[in-house]
Amino acid sequence: MKKLLPTSTAGSLPKPSWLAEPETLWSPWKLQDEALIEGKQDALRVSLQEQQLAGIDIVSDGEQTRQHFVTTFIEHLNGVDFENRKTVRIRNRYDANVPTVTGDVSRQNSVFVEDAKFLRQQTKQPIKWALPGPMTMIDTLYDDHYRSREKLAWEFAKILNQEAKELEAAGVDIIQFDEPAFNVFFDEVNDWGIATLERAIEGLKCETAVHICYGYGIKANTDWKKTLGTEWRQYEEIFPKLQKSNIDIISLECHNSRVPIELLGLLRGKKVMVGAIDVATNTIETPEEVADTLRKALQFVDADKLYPCTNCGMTPLPRAVARAKLHALSAGTDIVRKELSV
Template identity: 30%
Template sequence: MPVPTTTIGAYPKPDYVPLRGWHEAKPEDEQGRHPSDPTRPLRERGRIDAEDEQRLLDRATHEVVGEQATLGIDVPTDGEVRREHYVFYHLRHLHGIDFDSLEERQLRQGGWTAYVPVVRGPVQAGARFLRHDWHSAQQATDRPVKITVPGPLTIAGTIANDHYADERELCAALGDALNQELRDLAAAGCPWIQVDEPLFARHPDKAAEFGVDNLARTLHRLPEETRTAVHVCCGYPAELDQADYPKADPGAYDQLAEPLDLAPVDAVSLEDAHRPADLRLLERFARTTVILGCVDVARSRVEDPDEIAGRLRRALEHIDPHRLMAAPDCGLALMPRKLARDKLRALVQGARAV
């Protein structure tokens, strides 16, 4: 029986998309700001009519969703075409976040420094926006399209807080605001919703203490027919084939397995291609589906489908067949388009051979 496949989030943007990603920025702009300044992609998208921009974004979304489906991905994502950054895109739709007076912060346990938006007041949901994103993507295929959102702990670790007493209080407010958006998205008919929480792997203690509770807050009262997932990868490089970059502790998944299996979520997405785990880890997921990373998003080498099939067969020695899916480790944004296609083609061939 073939193992179902999905993608995790970002997909390489077509060249005509006016809003580029954070990783495509030049090293410094005229003010000497870091490329992670979240206002830069918005300022650099050029002069274009808003309606024309939306038409281009819809066109690009249809293109990348259709491409994933043509390659055989069972549950494609919208490719995050509309996003300059997987966190900041969502923050632009919340009240209480200041994008005008940025502050410099060290992120990911000192991995790099960036200019980030600041929480200046109560965080509240703004006008709904994901419903449109999903409708645009779903029109490209009859396969169920997944929409992703950053989770509260990951958002809190990517911005500055000048309003709430502590991180726990901020995360609770973020969870409530995200939940309003996700309930509207589910009501529109979106079949798959994924919450991205890579900081769970960086801070498994915080994840266990209050992160999983706020994941539940984020997904509260979604309809039973809406499939939900949480994505927990171990770190993203600054560029493809970077020799060394800071990753989460390899023991983090062991600490997270039980809390995540007890969380009100249908699936847990884990990185495994770049840094393979002891597959006995899967035995600790007694209830949830595991979306296993089988494609390395940090390296340009294209995986052999037979290698992927072999890894999945070994995984099936530790988990029920109906609770295993295959995916890339994370989003594919760093890759040239052809490389992303080649890797997904290998993923599908390997998963279908099992």
């Protein structure tokens, strides 16, 4: 029997301090060569165990083997020059020094498949793997070759599809595409963003998800959120088209956000990963707070389609905080499971 309200995380979990600088995005590795490979695998095992001890149902690698959710994938592609960097505005929010697309982009070898096989060997639970989505990839680069966001997105979609098919073959149950850019470029999302995402999932038999959040709890994101007013209706622009898309699961930010919960009704029929843990604060949610977020979501999402989750990745948080938040997610979900089974 399939578990009701299966819990999962949006993706990243904090890395151990022996592997990388804690609470830091883009933190450089503290190990090298063979020691780094071994260290990443050890961190993956630890991350998996922490999820299991917290009672998380759909587990992940906690993104322990990658420095950053977008650039680590791009580093493995041809046509992108990491030496030749330019400053660009990321998601209209903050400036970053990013690599340049200098030629046709292509993928010679798989990027995460060996890591996914390693995770698969460690557990019999369902596993989820995150990849950057095409639109978020183009927003994290300077394009000096295609000079067209749409053209480059289609090229990335093809490459992501190759990777996704190999991840599926390695035993991944859910492949998630991270698209925080979907909360910013609404016209592009509707014009070609969702279409490129569907190209990335073409031919997959495993479940697919798109994670659309308001970002990590870093200052640039929290400052931006303050400009969004009392109601965050960004999702309203793109939900109708996502509801009609071939993506199986939509992953969203709900707890402590100003997203009107009734917007979930626009996704009726889709599975929804409901973010019930705020990643922008070190305050640990109580199980009752988690349960309350889930109860609100259940007014608009059928119980068999609701997946309790975190709002976003937890890389910038202290490990003890992330761990406690995972336990709260499970405990809060248990409260609602019991209510549903009465």
